Amino acid sequence: MNTFPQIFPGRNLSVAMVGLLLVTMTARAGELPFTTTTVQVDTTPHERLLDGTVEAVNQATMSAQTAGRVAEVFYDVDDYVEPGAPIVRFSDVEQQSALQQANAALAEAVAISTQADDAFTRVSGLFESGSASKREYDQALAAREAANARVAAARSSVESAKQQVEYTLVRAPYAGIVTERHVEVGEAVGVGQPLISGLSLETLRVVVDLPQQVAAQVREHRSAFILTEEGRVEATHITIFPYAHSASNTFRVRLELPEGQFGLYPGMFIKVAFVIGESQRLLVPTEALIRRSEVTGVYVLDDAERLRMRQVRVGRMFGERTEVLAGLRAGERVADDPVQAGIYLKTMSVQIDEN
Numbered sequence: 001m002n003t004f005p006q007i008f009p010g011r012n013l014s015v016a017m018v019g020l021l022l023v024t025m026t027a028r029a030g031e032l033p034f035t036t037t038t039v040q041v042d043t044t045p046h047e048r049l050l051d052g053t054v055e056a057v058n059q060a061t062m063s064a065q066t067a068g069r070v071a072e073v074f075y076d077v078d079d080y081v082e083p084g085a086p087i088v089r090f091s092d093v094e095q096q097s098a099l100q101q102a103n104a105a106l107a108e109a110v111a112i113s114t115q116a117d118d119a120f121t122r123v124s125g126l127f128e129s130g131s132a133s134k135r136e137y138d139q140a141l142a143a144r145e146a147a148n149a150r151v152a153a154a155r156s157s158v159e160s161a162k163q164q165v166e167y168t169l170v171r172a173p174y175a176g177i178v179t180e181r182h183v184e185v186g187e188a189v190g191v192g193q194p195l196i197s198g199l200s201l202e203t204l205r206v207v208v209d210l211p212q213q214v215a216a217q218v219r220e221h222r223s224a225f226i227l228t229e230e231g232r233v234e235a236t237h238i239t240i241f242p243y244a245h246s247a248s249n250t251f252r253v254r255l256e257l258p259e260g261q262f263g264l265y266p267g268m269f270i271k272v273a274f275v276i277g278e279s280q281r282l283l284v285p286t287e288a289l290i291r292r293s294e295v296t297g298v299y300v301l302d303d304a305e306r307l308r309m310r311q312v313r314v315g316r317m318f319g320e321r322t323e324v325l326a327g328l329r330a331g332e333r334v335a336d337d338p339v340q341a342g343i344y345l346k347t348m349s350v351q352i353d354e355n
Helices: 013-029 093-129 134-167 213-221 338-347
Strands: 035-036 040-056 059-063 068-073 086-090 169-171 177-182 193-201 204-211 226-227 231-234 237-244 250-256 270-283 290-292 295-301 306-313 313-318 321-326 333-335
Touching: 013 086, 040 213, 040 226, 059 177, 068 204, 068 231, 086 193, 093 134, 134 169, 204 270, 213 250, 213 270, 226 250, 270 313, 306 338, 333 338
Parallel strands: none
Antiparallel strands: 035 333, 040 204, 040 270, 059 193, 068 086, 086 169, 177 193, 204 250, 226 231, 226 270, 237 250, 270 321, 290 295, 295 306, 295 333, 313 321
């Protein structure tokens, strides 16, 4: 049900006009339709901006662990691979043959071991009754132990042969993207030959070459932020190499990031803010800023409750607040909602015909 005609009888008003009139009525009643924040100087981290490079924590080149001929390559460059998924398969004729031989050798060893056990049981009984010599007893015991050792060796050979068969099917160690393919179907490969390279996008880090002038401060504070298009991302762990590069005199630093991509990809160039101390800054709520073309401003309310828009020069963001470099002083009040403040300022000149 439309209640506007009941509030303003005889008037044909749009929703936008009614909104202006309601704001005006609020202003006449002496209440501001928005909240304000008193600008204050606060202690914030003093940071040093440096350049870094994004890289994947998990990146590797899968190599062949057995010799054979490539039968299938399941993925190509830029394909996404699930963890444990097969990526390359070799022909396994030789490996299967070796496994069959190992199983046959195991069966033979088990049969000899069973025979040796039976022989030892008989000789042991004769030795206890005095019908067999100590030498015969020792020979039967040694034969049984040797047969058991051959069974253990045969079982080990079977496990090794099984492992060689498993090596003919190469699986992905983790989820990731294929970055390079080194072999083709039909190609003969040997042990250690590269097959496929890939990396994971789930866990990333940033590598920075830190100048020695700020190395001590970075070691002391151990806090850094990666500046992305989505905002500031705090590093979860900082690793500073304990030696400097002899040519550049810089320390290599690794910044571990929380899980998530944050619009970052390996190889990207990125800015990193290292905390090296503290400084005093004038901060305002970021939502209080209004941007019109190349102009940034805020609505300032003076002691006489007069509202004016004032241009300011801003710096970097700190959480939900932004640094003001020029245009404001500590103790001044700014409107938290610039949209409502703009409507309020416009309605100050509107004259309402009560008839």
